[in-house]
Amino acid sequence: MKKILNAGLLCLLVINLIGCNTNNSTKTTAEKYQCPMHCEGDKTYDQSGKCGVCKMDLQLLAMNTKEEGEISELSIYNLPSKWTNQNNEEIQLKALKGDVLVMVMIYTSCQTACPRLVADMRGIEEQIPADKKEKVTLVFVSIDPETDTPQRLKEFAKENQMDSEKWVFLRGSEADTREFSAVLAVNYKKISPMDFSHSNIISVFDQEGELAYQQEGLGVNNKETVSKIIELVN
Amino acid sequence: MGPFLKVAFTLFGIITASSIFAQAEQMVTVKGGTYIPLYGVDSTAVTVDEFTMDVYPVTNKEYLEFVQEYPEWKKSKVKRLFADGNYLVNWESDESFGTQLAEDAAVTNISWFAAKKYCECQGKRLPTVDEWEYAAMADKNSPDARKKESYNQLILDWYEAPKTFNNSIGSTFKNYWGIYDLHGLVWEWTMDFNSVLISGESRKDVDKDSNLFCGSAAVGASDLMNYAAFMRYAFRGSLKANYAIRNLGFRCVQTKGPNNNNLTY
Structure with a gap:
């Protein structure tokens, strides 16, 4: 059982790593993540993880968490x-x-x-x-x-x-x-x-x-x- | 117990009084008068009413205290409408300006909105262009030194000097009014910086854009020889209120009573 879980996690990780190189930001969810070194410019991710280029942990972008009815930054x-x-x-x-x-x-x-x-x-x-x-x-x-x-x-x-x-x-x-x-x-x-x-x-x-x-x-x-x-x- | 309390209270009183005094001491009075600004209305003299001005520009240390009290102005919290991506860009974090910047250097990478808010929270406001120019035309000994070659040379020398923004406040000369650093460290925000009617693209070979501005011909330069002032006006004309620039800081002023004529925008 544990093995299956581990394998599953590994798979997810691999998918994540692959996902790192494709543009995930088309989906609009409340939370966005970005590489702290901006290796890929202003590219954002929907999930936490590591940057595909520098392998640093992605950072949660606070400013992109816009709730319904909230006023946007530049408004x-x-x-x-x-x-x-x-x-x-x-x-x-x-x-x-x-x-x-x-x-x-x-x-x-x-x-x-x-x-x-x-x-x-x-x-x-x-x-x-x-x-x-x-x-x-x-x-x-x-x-x-x-x-x-x-x-x-x-x-x-x-x-x-x-x-x-x-x-x-x-x-x-x-x-x-x-x-x-x-x-x-x-x-x-x-x-x-x-x-x-x-x-x-x-x-x-x-x-x-x-x-x-x-x-x-x-x-x-x-x-x-x-x-x-x-x-x-x- | 009684005498001890008394001593304690007296001490407390002295400390409070001295800190208040220290605050007030940081401003000096600039006597009112008239002057002909570089950019005015058909070279007419402008009357400036008496006001008090901060002796020094606002420092990194002071601005840090401000963002601690008003967290919405922290580097990561500020809204983009009010400050662009360069806001406090050289600060290490929300709560620290780091080791590269001196605590007693003027705070820069500040937007107009941030500067304005800071002054409001101190019960002060940003100076108008006229107030700033009026105070800044003084050298060490005279209230209006604009005709002196040494005064102009000093300013132009500074315009050429690199990285003066990280020098300590008070490291330039004390002017006639007792104000330091109006020239020599950083450029400073003014309340009505956007009253300058030369086009944003000041590198065009004309200094007015008659299509963009209504009546711009009426607002021309009165003394084009004053190159230093011309640079300042051109710089102001190129600014937008959410710009945060490395050599642009600010200081505040205060006027007595709401009917001060300096604020007729």
């Missing part, structure tokens, strides 16, 4: 900041989870680039097929929270015929806004009481809140942005 939903929308409701970014997000940072009193960014956002929205529209939320975040009160944002939404659930306008504290811009790699600076310089970047986030794509510039071809959105929705 913007890790940000604790609180925001107010155009309907004067307090929301956390988490409330937007589940939809594909298209985000841009603007300020409503901007005369130059922002109207074009708004047009770009509208252009993107128009190209999303009708049956997918409800899975996409388009978000404007104000970089001028002082001027852009919820009332002001509401007016802006109406002026631009964007006063529906699909369009979200957010304002937060100056510190939270600066933090959020840091996440989006959007740079901005107040250059006079009324005006800001800012980067023209439209960002696409997946359902988990991870940055999936960024479009830089004004009036650029948004074909790739749109195809990325459609790809994510599917």
Whole structure:
């Protein structure tokens, strides 16, 4: 009996060793193992064991143990900041989870680039097929929270015929806004009481809140942005 | 029993007071004033209100105490959104910076989020670009030494010197305000580092990207001769908030009252 067990274990070990050289990471289980020396790059294993190259014990990767409902490492939903929308409701970014997000940072009193960014956002929205529209939320975040009160944002939404659930306008504290811009790699600076310089970047986030794509510039071809959105929705 | 207790209490009092004093002693006041920054709004002077600044950059030892208290900022625990894979990369483990790094060297491989959190947990915050530049334009004897050749040469010499990040804090000069190491050891994070409006790809042959940035022409260099400062702004412009870089550390500042004008982003 013992012999059979031993032989069985040996077999398993052999299978494991062979398995070491094939890619096991296609299966998705909660636990992942990786060689501590990264002999095979970022390759991961579903079971503990030894590295096929350096024979060191594989290490359990803590960061890959993602439970259902948990927020992933790179998700913007890790940000604790609180925001107010155009309907004067307090929301956390988490409330937007589940939809594909298209985000841009603007300020409503901007005369130059922002109207074009708004047009770009509208252009993107128009190209999303009708049956997918409800899975996409388009978000404007104000970089001028002082001027852009919820009332002001509401007016802006109406002026631009964007006063529906699909369009979200957010304002937060100056510190939270600066933090959020840091996440989006959007740079901005107040250059006079009324005006800001800012980067023209439209960002696409997946359902988990991870940055999936960024479009830089004004009036650029948004074909790739749109195809990325459609790809994510599917 | 009575006198013994008294002595004990007095001793305890002295120890507590001195440790608090030691903490406060590590910051000095920088008097407010106006200056023309390299990158400003049409070369207009910027007014900086009075603030206090850490005398030294935050060290490995101090940062270790921080991660012990806030384990979510340990090397293996930090979320990738807040710090990239180079976060504390040269630390031996979660609880040790190892033997290669000096305990009184500035902590580096720190992301903006981590630096910001550290300062917040001390009841402080990161300096703004203007606060940092304002404090850092002083040399030993004057609050604004930017016109002095020796001052600029010193900074440029440092930019050329390798591996200064592992030198002890306080090993460079004490400036007019009593602050050490603003130049000479590591580069430092600022709160609004991303207010620099030159494109991320600063190696392009233009210093502004009018398509990417709205109004970038209004934010140009006021004194291109100030090469050292130009390097700093270009460096800041190339950073992202989760970057952790080997020669980039930080220090904190404090201002009195919430209405300080320095924070109008």
